[in-house]
Each structure stands twice: as structure tokens, then as C-alpha cells.
Amino acid sequence: MRIPGPWELEQACWDAIVAGAAAEFLDRLMTDGAVLLFADRALRRKEVLDHYEAPSRWRACRLESTRTVDLTDAAVVLTYTARLLPTDSAVPELLSCTSVYVLDDGTWRRSFHEQGAL
Template sequence: MDPDELLELEHRGWQALSDGTGAAFYGRLMTDDGVMVLAHGQVLDRQAVIASLDDAPPWRSYEIDEERVIPLGTSAAALVYRAAARRDTGSPVFRAWMSSTYVRRDGEWALASYTQTPIPDRPTPAGIRDAEM
């Protein structure tokens, strides 16, 4: 397994969300039984993801850092990273930890599960690692 391959898929996903092709991209990438758990707690199956992305406003900019790939056997892996994204200049920055679980299907990576955990915009208590970007 090449960790860079999964990170490249994530970047391609963010690019699709930025250029208006997110529905088509995730329609191809997600497993039939795949789910996304969004920052506000909504759980979407593959069809709901595709439908929601048809009308979603594009991201104007994004950053990914602190990437980690966790192998889950020979045909699955989880990619965890921190992201910051903005829809428009002057709009609030969306910050979250992301976790994408991929499985190999017919030699290709497919997205089985994706979860967003928002990073709050508040001071971090002493002794806890700062999550600000």
C-alpha cells in the first residue's frame, strides 16, 4: 500500500469539491454501502452524498496537514488528517479532523467511510495540544 496514493485521492476529492464535480467524483469513489458522517452530525449514504453535492457551494481554498495512514490489513486503510477550508474570501474557515476509510475493490481504492470532527474555535486549555491552524 502506498500512503501517497490515498492522500492523492483526498486531494482529488477536495479539488472536485472546489470545481463543482464532487457528485461525480464521489459517485465513482464511494462503495455502494459507503457513508459520510458530517461535522453537524448528519449521516449520508452514497446516494444522499451524490444528491447533496449537486447543490453544494464550492470550496475556494483548502489545506491538509498532519496526515497519517493506518493500514487495516492488506486491502484497507484509514487516512486521518487535519483540514482547513473556506468557501469564499472573508467567510469563516471550516476546521476539522477528517478520517477516510478505504478498501481495495477490483484493484482500486474505494471510499467506505468518511467522518468529519470539527475543531472548535476556542482557546485550548493548558496542557492540551493546540488544534488551531
Template sequence: MTDAAKFWAKLWDLEERFWTEGADAARRMSAKGAVFVLPYPAGILQGDMVFREKDVAQRWRSVVMTERYLQRQGHIAVLAYRVSAERSDDPIYEALCTSTYLLDDENWLRLSHQQNPLAPIAT
């Protein structure tokens, strides 16, 4: 595996763990003051608010990320993807997502995350 492939695999692994490992792991992987834009009713959250929000802090049982895109400029990396996630007895959640990571002392920390839920188009 090339160095570039290892780098991107590491970021995609961080992104998946963010969904599946719960609030404590998410806190460790996020920059102080990170901003999250999540579906209603959570809305725009910043810093520790993200990890107190009951709907946000729950971990997902499984996630599948497809339509993956990535871009890196210096110490900033952006991931964009489509997610299908499930937890408990809830219906499968599908959304288009972006996450921005910052390289801080050799650690990649999530600086922002946004989810745009997909809804069926009415016919």
C-alpha cells in the same frame, strides 16, 4: 520514490480530489453504500444521499491537509488528518477528518468519511 511512498501519495491524492472535484468525482471514488458523518445539518448520510445533499456535493476551491496519519491492513486503509478548506465566500472550514478506503479490483474506493469541525475554545 518507494512503492510504499507511491501508494500513500496516491491515497492522499484521492482524498484531496474528493474535496476539490465535486459530486461526480466523489461518486466515482466511493464504494456503493459508503457512509459519511458530516456536521449538522447534513448528519449521517449513506449511498446516493451523499451526492444529493447540496452542502456536501459542493466542491471546495482549496484544501490543505496537515497532521496526516495513515494505516493499512490488507485491503483496508485509513487516513486521518486536519483539513483547512475554503469555497466561495464562506469562512475557512477547519475539521479533523478520517476516511476509510477499500481496495476493490485494484481500485481504492472510499468506504467511509467523517468530519469533526474545529471550533474555538471559549475562554
């Protein structure tokens, strides 16, 4: 059985956000000590799950300008721009994003995510 890599999981996470299923997806994806950092606040795991219970503001997402930094064989940093199409507008929103994934018992899990408007 093939294990999904960090980029596959990152895209799947955004797909879940767009579909309104992010809380369930992130519950499986995040480490116990995971942190989500917005420009105005930091959320711990439970707060992240509560945050994503709300309906999605977006109808599509594309990841652009992707870059991977290998920290070790079991830890990577992903940086990219998320181009999001809002549900109520044709004007895309751009977010600068960084995620950290760690290999946990053979599965890639997200331990950190930061995003801010461009």
C-alpha cells in the same frame, strides 16, 4: 498504468468539492455501501451524491497533520485536518476528517468518511 493511492484520491476529492464537481467524482470514488458522517447526520451513498450537487462553499483546501493507519493490505484509515478557505471569507475553516479506503478489484475506493468542525 499506475493506480492512484488513497491520499491522492482524498486530495482529488477535496479538489472536486472546491471545484463544484464532487458528486460526479464521488460517484466513481465511493463503494456501494459508503457512508458520510457529519456531526448531525449520517448520509448513505445516494444522499452523499445529492448533498454535493449544491455549489461549493469553499475556494481552496489543504490537508494537514496527515496520518495513515494500515488495517490490512487492502484497507487503510486516513486521518487529517482539512484547512478550507470559504468563498466569502478570509478566515479558514478547520475540519477534523477520517476516511476509510478499501482496495476493490485493484482500485482504491472510499467506504467511509467522517468530518467535524474543530
